[in-house]
Amino acid sequence: MLIRERLASGKPSVSFEFFPPRTDEAAAQLEHTISELGSLHPDFVSVTYGAGGSTREKTLEIVSRIRQHSGIEAMAHLTCVGATREEIGAVVNRLTAAGVSNILALRGDPPKGETNFTAIKGGFAYANELVTHIRQQHGAAVSVGGAAYPEKHVECPDAELDLMNLKRKVDAGVDFLITQLFYDNHRYWEFCDKARAAGISVPIIPGIMPITNAAQVDRFGATVPPQLATELEARRGDTQAVMQLGVAHATAQCIDLLRGGAPGIHFYTLNRSGAAKAVFAGLRVAGVA
Numbered sequence: 001m002l003i004r005e006r007l008a009s010g011k012p013s014v015s016f017e018f019f020p021p022r023t024d025e026a027a028a029q030l031e032h033t034i035s036e037l038g039s040l041h042p043d044f045v046s047v048t049y050g051a052g053g054s055t056r057e058k059t060l061e062i063v064s065r066i067r068q069h070s071g072i073e074a075m076a077h078l079t080c081v082g083a084t085r086e087e088i089g090a091v092v093n094r095l096t097a098a099g100v101s102n103i104l105a106l107r108g109d110p111p112k113g114e115t116n117f118t119a120i121k122g123g124f125a126y127a128n129e130l131v132t133h134i135r136q137q138h139g140a141a142v143s144v145g146g147a148a149y150p151e152k153h154v155e156c157p158d159a160e161l162d163l164m165n166l167k168r169k170v171d172a173g174v175d176f177l178i179t180q181l182f183y184d185n186h187r188y189w190e191f192c193d194k195a196r197a198a199g200i201s202v203p204i205i206p207g208i209m210p211i212t213n214a215a216q217v218d219r220f221g222a223t224v225p226p227q228l229a230t231e232l233e234a235r236r237g238d239t240q241a242v243m244q245l246g247v248a249h250a251t252a253q254c255i256d257l258l259r260g261g262a263p264g265i266h267f268y269t270l271n272r273s274g275a276a277k278a279v280f281a282g283l284r285v286a287g288v289a
Contacts, residue, residue, distance in 0.1 A: 001073045002143035003102045004175035006043050007203045013043040013264030014280065014289060015075075015205070018271055020047065020058035029271055030062075034070065036273035040280055043264070044073040046104055056091065064098035075145065076100055079108025080130050084122035088130065089137055096138065104145040104178065105130045105169075117155075126165075131172040146174040148204055150182050150191040151223060159194075167198050176202050178266045181209040183217075183249070184225045185256050206257050209268035210275035211246030213239060247275055251282035258288040 006013060016037050021027040037045070047063040049055060059076060066074040076095050078088065095103065107127040110117045119125035124133065127146060134144055146169050149162060156162040170177070177200075182188055188206050195204060211217055214236045217224060224232070228249055235241040254265050265283075267276045283289035 001044075001101075002175075003044055003073070003075065003145065004143040006073075007176055007205075007263055012258050012262065012289070013205065014040070015042050015044045015046065015264065015266045016276060017046045017048065017207075017266060017268050018062070020055040020062055021271065026271070033269060033271050033273040034066065034072075037269070037276060038070055038072050040277065042072060044075055044102065046075040046077060046266075049077040049079050049106070049108065060091070060094060060098075063095070063100055067099050073102065074100060075102035075104055077104045077106060078130070079106045080119065080124040080127065081108035081117070082111060082120060082123075084120065085124065085133055086122070088124070088133065092134060092137060092142070096142065101141065102143045102145070103134060104147070105134060105174070106147055126169075128165075128169040128172040131169060131174055135173040143175050144173055145176050145178055146170065148177040148179045148191070148195070150179050150187040154221070163194060163198050166195065167200055170200050170202055174202060176263075177204045179204060179207045180222070181207050181220060181268055182222050183211075183228060183253070184223055185253055185260075187223065188257065188262075189260065203263040205264045205266050206262050207266045207268055208250055208253060208257075208279075209270070210250035210279055212243050212270070212272070212275050214242055243275065247278045247282070250275070251279045251286075254279060254283055255286050255288055258283070 018030060021030050045066060047059050049059050063074045063076040066072055078091065105127055107117065124130045131144055134142060148166055152159045152162040192204055214232055217232065231245055235245055257265065269276050280289060
């Protein structure tokens, strides 16, 4: 199934994001999470690509296995980091040969220990170049997604330029966008309005990460609404209370987003199923999933 076709149905999608594990224990945890969240019958799941392409083989293995053996549509993340156009083309060919026809095309973060992204000789400097390359190779046979940033990309000096870069990426052939996580829905709605005004018409799927610990919020850097920040601070020393607050806030976010016309919800799971399952249950009760 091509994700663009699923989104064209008009029914909101539900999807989950995983990352390749680095230890046997983490691998077992991921398998448990895939089983638990797979029982919810998501429209698709995605598997990330480590900095510098460090998890390339694991990403290919996991996404292919999910697609072939779990009965779940899978999307592979693909970045420009540390690879030539020929190497990237070979990766795309391997994915399509394994039946994976959905790709999230990203520039990617700099390799570990580096602060700035630098394209290697024969590689791509920007995500729009990667999208163009995929389209030249495979045309409409592949559905290509891209990333969007309601609070702008951290490296971009201003939101207007970030939106121009996004329009360039969409014009290269992106079918849909998935946003970076956010905790304030006003950021999403305002961003969508600006994107539409700029001529971006593809579906923009909001990315949601339920808060599971206070340090997580500090690490990801998204703006936290004042009331949520106050309630979070009051619970900072109580892990269970923080989790309950995070699930409640994410559930309210998702209900508002889906009732407001968002094309779906993409959950950043951190390879754990508990919070996402709890939010999904809340959406079922509210009649929006």
